[in-house]
Amino acid sequence: MVAANFPGALVIRLSEILCRAAFLSLVATARVAGAAEGKDPYDSGQWSGMEEEFLRGQKVAFDERVKVTGPRFAEDAMNVPISLDASALGDVRRVMVLVDRNPIRKVLEFFPLRTRPTLAFRFKLQQSSPVRVAALGADGVWRVGSTWVEATGGGCTAPGATRASGTWHQTLGQSQARFFGQGDATRLRLRVMHPMDTGLVAGIPAFYLEELALRDEAGTEYLKLQTFEPVSENPVFSFDLPAKPVGKLVLSGRDNNGNRVDAGVSP
Amino acid sequence: MPGRWRAAARNACVIAWAALSAGPAPAAELDYRLQPRQVAEGVYVFEGANDDFSTRNGCNIINTGFIVTGAGVVVINTGPSRLYGEQQRAAIRRVTAEPVVRVLNLNLHPDYLFGNQAYRDVPISALPGTIRDMRAEAPGFLDNLYRICGDWMKGTEFVPAAVPAETGELRVGERVLRLQRLEGHTNDDLIVMDARSGVLFAGGLVFHTRIPTTPHARIGPWIEALDRLRQTSFSVLVPSHGHLAADASGIDQTRDYLAWLDSTLDAAARQGRDLNEVLALPMPARFRNFAAREPEYVRNVTHLYGPYERRALEGR
Numbered sequence: 001m002v003a004a005n006f007p008g009a010l011v012i013r014l015s016e017i018l019c020r021a022a023f024l025s026l027v028a029t030a031r032v033a034g035a036a037e038g039k040d041p042y043d044s045g046q047w048s049g050m051e052e053e054f055l056r057g058q059k060v061a062f063d064e065r066v067k068v069t070g071p072r073f074a075e076d077a078m079n080v081p082i083s084l085d086a087s088a089l090g091d092v093r094r095v096m097v098l099v100d101r102n103p104i105r106k107v108l109e110f111f112p113l114r115t116r117p118t119l120a121f122r123f124k125l126q127q128s129s130p131v132r133v134a135a136l137g138a139d140g141v142w143r144v145g146s147t148w149v150e151a152t153g154g155g156c157t158a159p160g161a162t163r164a165s166g167t168w169h170q171t172l173g174q175s176q177a178r179f180f181g182q183g184d185a186t187r188l189r190l191r192v193m194h195p196m197d198t199g200l201v202a203g204i205p206a207f208y209l210e211e212l213a214l215r216d217e218a219g220t221e222y223l224k225l226q227t228f229e230p231v232s233e234n235p236v237f238s239f240d241l242p243a244k245p246v247g248k249l250v251l252s253g254r255d256n257n258g259n260r261v262d263a264g265v266s267p
Numbered sequence: 268m269p270g271r272w273r274a275a276a277r278n279a280c281v282i283a284w285a286a287l288s289a290g291p292a293p294a295a296e297l298d299y300r301l302q303p304r305q306v307a308e309g310v311y312v313f314e315g316a317n318d319d320f321s322t323r324n325g326c327n328i329i330n331t332g333f334i335v336t337g338a339g340v341v342v343i344n345t346g347p348s349r350l351y352g353e354q355q356r357a358a359i360r361r362v363t364a365e366p367v368v369r370v371l372n373l374n375l376h377p378d379y380l381f382g383n384q385a386y387r388d389v390p391i392s393a394l395p396g397t398i399r400d401m402r403a404e405a406p407g408f409l410d411n412l413y414r415i416c417g418d419w420m421k422g423t424e425f426v427p428a429a430v431p432a433e434t435g436e437l438r439v440g441e442r443v444l445r446l447q448r449l450e451g452h453t454n455d456d457l458i459v460m461d462a463r464s465g466v467l468f469a470g471g472l473v474f475h476t477r478i479p480t481t482p483h484a485r486i487g488p489w490i491e492a493l494d495r496l497r498q499t500s501f502s503v504l505v506p507s508h509g510h511l512a513a514d515a516s517g518i519d520q521t522r523d524y525l526a527w528l529d530s531t532l533d534a535a536a537r538q539g540r541d542l543n544e545v546l547a548l549p550m551p552a553r554f555r556n557f558a559a560r561e562p563e564y565v566r567n568v569t570h571l572y573g574p575y576e577r578r579a580l581e582g583r
Contacts, residue, residue, distance in 0.1 A: 069543045075569040081542035120541035152414055176580040180539025187539040191580050238541045
């Protein structure tokens, strides 16, 4: 067979070379640039850039003790459930959730001041991607756990249900919260009504909650959340507290347009 | 031309990737091998795989059927693709010389209607709500099936049902078909009983040995619909998915699963569980041999948990 004489076969050969070259360069980038200790379980080409952008100058290590749970496949790319648990690290001051292949990579930051370092929430996924949870321990090292979620995607570039129906303004900033018994701990679930527009849908500017905090009436902070565009519409968060608070908690927050969230949470 | 090389390189990568993954059947073999199974005199069923959509089964996971009336053929559901519709119509022609005179789409789901293209010359009927909803949702379904089923979908376009189906008796030739509207699996679920043979086409309301699909489901009305079906006498029940049966086992299974799902989601919400914890709950042994268990349970929870969660958060 003299296939090589045919131009088509030549193109395929060249393209095979290009294909390999591209693959090798990806591998090389991942090896050289990643400063984190340990091995990225997903060998993501994006990780080194993310580390540079979000954790520059910090000590970073991949660590399976930071548990990240998500579905294998995102049935609803607008509401991908993620549960994280960094309690195996002991004292955790700060948690960051990053998504390698989202157009907006940072999903949220969580400060579990008087809660356990666990959190469940939903976010918008644009395409199949690793989901990272970086937890800052008392030793000053960011320890990164990961999971992979498959998706057909489009979660960031489609309008949410209340944006599409135009009903979002009827409920903006309203919230519901409830405590649930969970063995020796107490779970607090919190829902805040907000369209959480990413700014990536034509004609709809970014409009999203930026800050949420829970304090007791004496002003002691229980937790703080910084949220970004990829958090799902009308977000629901689950927090685990070591014990049910004695008095009322106060929820406060604001979005990027200065609208405030203020509510009491009764135990 | 570097641009062309780049494109060729991309194609080569795609080809290499496709060769590595379990690829779809080659184009020459895009044959659903539809075999009409006679379930009563003049009543036939094409049985789909009891599985989830995939290229392996060509996305043929539905039971469709036809009834030979003496004055033409009534086709019930047209399958997931243009190709299916064409092969279905050819298979009918091998059974009878009578022309197809009517097509019924029992609900708006994609595998009930994307074969409509093969019946452009025939009145295609569905319930009025189904016609409205399929017009809104079919483009999204079509994108999704192209993604999942690959080459099997080639050339498939959405041809909506155009003739609103009236419930009650539909007389065609020597046959009387009883059309009834129920709801719960979707907003409008059409079921068809052939009066002479007692064969009941129950559409998406009944799943036999298969986890139900729930993108448009409302469990309460669905269970009520199943209770009404339970009062109906039939000779053979043809569900859209899963096994045919001469008894009510499919109705009972579907009802049992839906009731379990309802109480499980309600209890989980009242315990404050988040979605991933619900997805990790064990499934009772009696459902574990159901087809499409893992992907469909994930979809069930994803579709349905929200309202339970909101009720629990609002303390209702």
